[in-house]
Amino acid sequence: MEKTKPGTDTPPTAHAEEAVATALATDPEALARSYGPSGLRGLLQSGFVVRCAIFAAMGGFLFGYDQGVISITLTMDHFVETFPRIDGKTDPSAGFWKGLMTAMLQLGALLGAAQAGYLADKLSRKYAMFVGFLWFLVGSAIQTGSIRYAMLVVGRTIGGIGIGTLSMTAPLYISEISPPNVRGALLVLEEWSIVFGIVVAFYITYGTRFIAGEWSWRLPFLLQIVPALVLIAFIQRLPFTPRWLAAQGRDKEEALETLVRLRRLPETDERVIAEWIEVRAEAAVQKEVQAERHPNLVNNSSLSASVKLELASWIDNFRKKSYKRTMVGMGLMLFQQLVGINAMIYYGPSFFESLGLDYEMQLNMSGVMNILQLVGVTPAILLMDRVGRRPLLIWGSASMVACHVIVAAIIGTYTGRWEDHKGAAWCGVAFIFVYMVAFGLTWGPVAWAMPSELFSSTLRAKGVSLSTCSNWFNNFIIGLITPPLVQHSAYGAFVFFAVFSFLSGVWTWFVVPETTGRTLEDMDEIWGDDLGRQDKERTTSVVLKLERELAVTRGTVIPEKP
Template sequence: MEEKPSKSAEDPQHVESSSGFDVSAAQVIQHGRLFTTQGFTGIFSNKYVTLCAAFATMGGALFGYDQGVVSVTLVMDQFIEQFPEVGPDASGAGFKKGLMTAMIELGAFLGAMNQGWIADKCSRKWSILVAVFIFLAGSALQTGAMNFGMLVGGRFVGGIGVGMLAMVAPLYISEIAPPEIRGTLLVLQELSIVTAIVAAFYTTYGTRHIQSEWSWRLPFLLQMAPAILLGIGVPFLPYSPRWLAMRGRDDEALQVLSKLRNLPATDARVLQEWFEIRSEVVYRKEVDAERHPGLQDGSRWSRVRLQIVGYLDCFRPGAWKRTHVGIGLMFFQQFVGVNALIYYSPTLFGTMGLSYQMQLDMSGVLNIIQMVACWWSLWGMDKLGRRPLLLGGGICMTISHLVVSILVAKYQNSWETHPTEGWVSVAFLFFFMLTYGATWGPIPWAMPAEIFPSSLRAKGMAYATMSNWFNNFVIGLITPPLVQNTGYGTYIFFCTFCCLALVWVWFVVPETNGRTLEQMDDVFNDNTGEAEAARRARIEGEMATRVWHNGDAKAGGLATAGHV
């Protein structure tokens, strides 16, 4: 009996999957994929990927806790007694307060700068563990600090770990999340940060009543608990399928992707995403080989140099627009003034005539408002898109700072006789924080993690996070003398940058909502030349046929044609 030729033999672009599901290669490219419903409701349909993302954002909680623990600690009598350098009567106290506050940001800058190559080298998930150990060392130094230098050094070391965690968590989430809920899951990073800020604030609010040095040591000690929990849980997190594909571990990438999507490995939607990931990896490797032909011999020195030039590649044509957006978002996120409120809210409320107790109470309310607003963005990020939220947030924050600056300028010396105006100022600061928490809080963490190609994603995210920490450091350093010397000028300063942020977003930032990570070239209009288009078409054609087994494959076997 003559054997009938398979469809794959008749048409090389038509092959069978390992389960015998007959599919054309064109379908791999054109299949309309939908893994889950879009937005907030979608996170409940895939509990596994949501749980993984939520657990990874515990790194953000460590960052938020370190931010929130400072505001009350700086005004504790027991803390000032231990460190008179930051007391109200000390010479240069404003600068030293800023130095202590901002030192964690300086350490985080260095941590983020190095996390890019660490995340590429030892994987996204294991780089989290490295950061946890560094953070624990810094926390121990802060808890046991016997002098101001030791405290500042501990915050610097802890900052390195915080910077590494804040960089890799959004990166990891973006690479495991389906596009329909990627924005929502990335909001978890900011939500984790602001929830920890609230927890830290009320922890120190309570411990200030302890009549010993443990009033400030205990909050520093408690931050080690979530870090230890995160370190224990890291081995149970899945690898990023995109990192596995970058390392040539394609079979593992498919299996992990299948588990993350809660679908069989033979499902056309899973295979399509797997195909896109592998095609992107092959494309970037070809580009790198042409761009750096002298570094392809596989030696250790060549691999090191490739990591270094990878940072420079972020500013080449095809990537510099994304780097600009990533760095710019983090720059404006800090210069709209949010961390001035978080770090020094009691001091700022003091400029509005509030009593000491009311300053602390209103600082707590301010943090809670940010947390509530961030919860809203779980719904709004993927429903409304990134760009409309940034523009709307820029308008509202500009108005808030403008109104507050006018009121402070007019009544800063007569709040006792104008209490209503004082509370109006407080209300507009609350409005600012509400707007920020829903817009400029989560989006600058989300977008840099999704706009870079796979080969540059870790390094691009490192640049964006470095921008966050450097500008956070600057804000922490300049705010005390700015408030002390200019009063209402502080709010004019931040109002100006809110306005500039609005203009910048209008002209520069594109919409990325609902697009896969591999579709960002289209979003940024990169690689649109004929040669680039032809290269992509060739790779996609070759990869499409490899995503499926040929007709001789065993039923149920893994759908792969070898590493590429």
């Protein structure tokens, strides 16, 4: 039987347990190892968190669905009859109007992503997702009932605001509830859900195109409302994230109770204590740094001061010590779009038409193409941590350059003579398929996963938001320019994507660092600053302070540490 110290009910081993928890709280790698294996085995041991993550990742599914639904819809006769502006036979500017209608989803998503960080901080991560689902619901209803081109554009813009909100808040929610050993794998789930949504939407529209009348295109828009309603109905069951609770000052009881619920471990477990201390320390450091950078705004409760503080927090990512990290995060999303992936998703049938395929085969090959992207994304869950982010990006760029160049050469050589060169056409199709697998394995998941690893803790939220906004802005540009580009020269479109695929590889080689297994100090050395070291020193200091507070609460005497 252990003896307790005089005047306390806590055994001497409490000090040792808290010391272990403190060591884990200041060493993220050790904390991740303490939770067990990563990958599939780690996911099987985290059932409740996985279920919550799947629910949150449904935001990605809705985004993918709304992307995929437009591909076949644009080719439906009843859809073109309802919106004659996109009919190239009657309107010479149809390419522009088709691109604008498609791209307004991305413009709305840019607006949604820009305000999502504020909502996530003020309302909580899960209620910010709730707002995103509401925007999406309204936008989907307007798209379903559209009778004019302008109404359809408004519906896609409003739905896009919801998609953009979800694209920012869902990964944030997943990262904050996940055990550190499976956080990377669960974040890839978001990209997988996007691609899965694209595949589901494609095959739903593939089937509804046989419906006689306008429900051939209205029904796919209506069906996307169903998962949104389910998510709205059940979102209350999701737990708040411990980090948000800590940031709101609800860190002493609610944050700990939430961690116990998420980890399915007792509150005395050293790993739970370590995470609890770590999230409380990060929240305290965030407030400390903000007060240091903007003392006049933090202590002012007026509305104008709150607005100025929000703007100043965004500007912090472009200051001398942090702009390099921001540029890399935004650059990853820039190149992810300019290598042509969403052009393929939105306008797949048009690209296959340029290879001489008939209408039915255009649709069939577009479906296979989307499935192959899903095939590529799936093993990325395991490869990102084993192979590393940077090698995947470089090999992905090289593969995509080769594919685009070969397809461009085939189209440039045999256009107008496909009946005599069907083998060349199918060779082009094959290399489009290779491109989809290569992208799904590399630039698809890596560009979404890396931004959160580039920034120090005090800049991470806004840094990831800026990277996401970059994705949506460039996605908007691609959606806008691709139809007229393909309409005038499919060969030129593939050359355009080949050039940017090549530039993405060169840029990665010279600019993008490897983040796998890197500590904060390692990242400081790469960027030539000391933001990570400063954050770690502040965090360590706060962790030790919290450890002493915890010891006093539990009746354990812990000596001051130098």
